[in-house]
Amino acid sequence: PQYNTINVDTTGDIETLTLDNLKKYTQYEVRVQAANRAGMGPTSEEITITTLED
Numbered sequence: 001p002q003y004n005t006i007n008v009d010t011t012g013d014i015e016t017l018t019l020d021n022l023k024k025y026t027q028y029e030v031r032v033q034a035a036n037r038a039g040m041g042p043t044s045e046e047i048t049i050t051t052l053e054d
Contacts, residue, residue, distance in 0.1 A: 025053045 008017060022028065027050045034041040 022051050024051055026051050 006019070008014070019028075019030075027048060029046050029048050031046045032044040
């Protein structure tokens with residue numbers, strides 16, 4: 001399967017993230033993993049989302 005990694009640098013807590021340039025009416029699987037000075041955290045469970053038709 002094809003996948004892309006998006007790195008987001010933040011200061012403080014972040015609770016939402018908008019993914020841009022997704023294809024219309026397409027299914028995506030999304031996982032999240034946090035990192036800090038101590039290293040990488042565990043990967044979240046995968047969720048499946050479907051973009052809107054328009």
